[in-house]
Amino acid sequence: MMKAKIVYASMTGNDEDMAEILEEDLQDLGFDTDSTEVAFADASDYLESDLCIFITYTYGEGTMTDEIADFYDQLKELDLTGKYFAVMGSGDKTYGEHFCENVFDYQSAFLACGATEITAPVTIENSPDDEAIAAIDHAAEEMADKLDA
Template sequence: MKGRVIMKAKIVYASLTGNDEDIADMLEEDLQDYGFETDSSDVSFADASEYEDADLCIFITYTYGEGTMTDDLADFYDQLKDIDLNGKAFAVMGSGDKTYGEHFCENVFDFEKAFKKCGAKEITAPVTIENAPDDDDIALIDQAAKEMNEKLNG
């Protein structure tokens, strides 16, 4: 019997308060349960080129204030714009504060656009969470992981 191909997921997260690291941990655990080989890194210690070795590229970020990217985020964003991710799947998630209105989770959508420009195919809708994930948000993360698995592993 032929073995199933193990899909590789690279998760890069940016976390100021720990909320996005929690999201990354939950998603990583879900993907491992589906049989993905996962690698997770803080954006400060990651290079966008690491996505080139993955089947599934995931970026989880916070949006600070009115959407201005911190230096770590801006550096990674600039790196991302210079790589070719044709044939790769991607997903974006993140947290924000709804008191910032139209800027809520703005960086999540900035990275969504950047991945599309790199040629990657969006595999699930962006997951946006206000502040720390609650039970409803955890269900959204679980559902996104399920969609990623169904689309990549059939």
């Protein structure tokens, strides 16, 4: 059984909602999933999983909050060769070019660690609406298809 580790950072609950939707989807698709809030996670937790997922918000103009920055620094030290990853997150489009910037920061960090991207980043505005839930569901199906979960 494929193991998926979901780590999420949530200030308003939007990203926690995304993590819960994704975790349920992946469990339904046959994954052994574990979900942890970033404050209680260590990036090395990803070493025990086949699929590494990070879900984050972007605050303001993309400056990482301390908890997100600490985890990011831990992540950059890892070798995730042979692992797959996906990134998701929420943001506010009023910040223009900074919309969901931290999602893409994490995408770059996972690639630098040698992990293989399994699905395109899912970025949503604010809380997950029906369209966002459909995008999360689609991403989960894509992960299952590519990993034969």
